[in-house]
Amino acid sequence: MSTPVKKVPIHLQSAQNRLLIKNGKIVNEDDVLEQDVYIEDGIIKQLGRNLIIPGGTRVIDARGKLVIPGGIDPHTHFEFEFMGITSVDDFYQGTKAAIAGGTTMIIDFVSPKKGESLVDAYYTYREKADNKVCCDYGLHVIIPQWHDRVPQEMAALCSEHGVNSFKMFMAYSFMLTDSELYLAFENCKRLGAVAMVHAENGAIINKNTERLLAKGITGPEGHELSRSEEVEAEAVNRACMIANQVACPLYVVHVMSKSAGLALVQARERGCRVVGETLAAALACDGSQCKHPCFQHSAGHLLSPPLRSDPTTPQTLMTFLAQNDLQLTGSDNCTFNKTQKELGLSDFSKIPNGVNGVEDRMSVIWEKGVHAGIIDPCRFVAITSTIAAKVFNLYPRKGCIGIGSDADIVIWNPNQTRTISAKTHHHAVDFNIFEGMECHGVPEYVIVNGRVCVDEEQLKAVEGFGNFVETPVFPPFIYDIENAGKLKPSNNGILNDLIAEKLAKAEIEP
Ligand SMILES: C[C@@H](CNC(N)=O)C(=O)O
Numbered sequence: 001m002s003t004p005v006k007k008v009p010i011h012l013q014s015a016q017n018r019l020l021i022k023n024g025k026i027v028n029e030d031d032v033l034e035q036d037v038y039i040e041d042g043i044i045k046q047l048g049r050n051l052i053i054p055g056g057t058r059v060i061d062a063r064g065k066l067v068i069p070g071g072i073d074p075h076t077h078f079e080f081e082f083m084g085i086t087s088v089d090d091f092y093q094g095t096k097a098a099i100a101g102g103t104t105m106i107i108d109f110v111s112p113k114k115g116e117s118l119v120d121a122y123y124t125y126r127e128k129a130d131n132k133v134c135c136d137y138g139l140h141v142i143i144p145q146w147h148d149r150v151p152q153e154m155a156a157l158c159s160e161h162g163v164n165s166f167k168m169f170m171a172y173s174f175m176l177t178d179s180e181l182y183l184a185f186e187n188c189k190r191l192g193a194v195a196m197v198h199a200e201n202g203a204i205i206n207k208n209t210e211r212l213l214a215k216g217i218t219g220p221e222g223h224e225l226s227r228s229e230e231v232e233a234e235a236v237n238r239a240c241m242i243a244n245q246v247a248c249p250l251y252v253v254h255v256m257s258k259s260a261g262l263a264l265v266q267a268r269e270r271g272c273r274v275v276g277e278t279l280a281a282a283l284a285c286d287g288s289q290c291k292h293p294c295f296q297h298s299a300g301h302l303l304s305p306p307l308r309s310d311p312t313t314p315q316t317l318m319t320f321l322a323q324n325d326l327q328l329t330g331s332d333n334c335t336f337n338k339t340q341k342e343l344g345l346s347d348f349s350k351i352p353n354g355v356n357g358v359e360d361r362m363s364v365i366w367e368k369g370v371h372a373g374i375i376d377p378c379r380f381v382a383i384t385s386t387i388a389a390k391v392f393n394l395y396p397r398k399g400c401i402g403i404g405s406d407a408d409i410v411i412w413n414p415n416q417t418r419t420i421s422a423k424t425h426h427h428a429v430d431f432n433i434f435e436g437m438e439c440h441g442v443p444e445y446v447i448v449n450g451r452v453c454v455d456e457e458q459l460k461a462v463e464g465f466g467n468f469v470e471t472p473v474f475p476p477f478i479y480d481i482e483n484a485g486k487l488k489p490s491n492n493g494i495l496n497d498l499i500a501e502k503l504a505k506a507e508i509e510p
């Protein structure tokens with residue numbers, strides 16, 4: 001597999017060539033080091049104190065700050081054609097917002113139309129993204145239907161186009177049947193690809209939606225009513241069971257509820273190899289937002305699976321992350337403006353599903369996790385960067401501060417706060433689900449492939465500076481037996497007791 005040639009324009013090369021980060025505290029997923037970082041040509045070349053460096057090197061003093069791997073967001077939908085419209089954050093604006101918040105790589109989803117070749121759709125996405133992205137990016141591919149050409153198209157994407165992950169849906173108009181999921185997982189296993197699943201029971205959602213609309217429940221509050229926690233949890237359990245039948249490791253995207261988290265843990269305890277992702281939205285917001293009298297507010301918080309009405313859900317999901325019951329976080333950034341959301345003004349099933357998160361994920365998780373005392377900085381790095389790099393076989397090139405790694409680095413001020421608002425965010429969308437939220441944890445510098453793209457909190461992202469990054473098949477974290485053991489929960493106790501204990505410790509009412 002050829003590593004992409006960096007296409008840094010000549011006028012940019014000297015500006016990003018040499019950089020020294022001094023006096024900071026390096027935080028990786030597994031250790032904290034009081035060392036300086038020397039960067040040249042976009043790569044980390046030296047770590048240590050009193051480094052010998054060439055003249056003309058820019059020096060950044062990181063005293064009192066943390067030096068962390070740039071965030072990796074494994075779940076975005078930029079320029080996503082969905083429900084007849086296109087999400088408003090494109091690959092330029094979306095990656096610019098990502099960098100502003102401390103994320104230096106995203107992985108988006110190629111969304112083929114039914115009947116379209118997966119490979120053709122991949123090329124369409126490459127043409128959309130390559131000249132717009134401000135940071136490196138990868139691509140998953142959605143399988144919207146199953147037919148006999150799909151296996152060879154999956155094989156071509158893995159062997160010739162640097163794709164190692166496929167997403168199957170169990171809901172929406174492009175859901176697969178159980179036997180189609182079986183075939184999809186079987187092929188992922190054969191290829192050494194990461195099988196990703198949107199786990200909700202689509203058939204039940206459709207029946208519930210019909211019934212709710214017939215009873216005149218048309219507002220956004222109908223959304224969660226149509227797809228309760230057990231409708232998600234049942235699908236998580238079923239997806240794990242089907243994948244286990246063909247010994248295929250599974251990645252469950254956007255785990256949004258306690259029930260789904262518990263279903264995933266119980267599947268793992270039965271021997272299923274499963275990785276769980278949750279979202280910044282689920283870690284900071286709950287379903288009460290979708291009952292807000294203002295339509296823009298309630299529809300603005302609408303995504304699937306929905307934010308849950310149980311107010312202990314955000315802390316419980318953070319505790320699942322602390323206990324390694326869930327492994328990583330994404331944003332599922334899929335943004336639609338007020339006018340687009342109003343397509344569902346008289347019918348909640350027509351409200352385009354999706355929320356923001358790619359800019360605010362890092363600060364939200366620092367606030368709700370580290371500042372709240374539920375996770376430590378090392379675990380923060382793991383769930384926002386390192387584990388995504390390992391799952392998609394990018395580690396240690398990405399996801400750590402190490403010699404030879406890409407210089408995707410954030411100088412993080414844990415004590416500074418910022419208040420999130422649509423008035424100041426860098427998204428194209430006119431709404432922010434975290435509006436007004438004050439977060440500890442601010443990126444003061446964000447370095448993308450060695451280039452300072454946030455400089456003393458000033459955003460200097462460069463359109464087209466990012467590269468497509470191939471993700472190789474057979475990631476050891478997922479496919480090596482000994483590594484898979486790490487997916488077992490870090491505890492074997494009764495989960496609820498542990499949750500209660502953690503919540504008590506973090507002074508949170510259960
Ligand atoms: C369609 C896409 C984004 N929208 C959402 N999660 O509601 C997804 O399901 O991940």
Ligand SMILES: [Zn+2]
Pocket residue numbers: 198253254304
């Ligand atoms: Zn989904």
Ligand SMILES: [Zn+2]
Pocket residue numbers: 294295296297
């Ligand atoms: Zn409002």
Ligand SMILES: [Zn+2]
Pocket residue numbers: 075076077332334
């Ligand atoms: Zn998504």
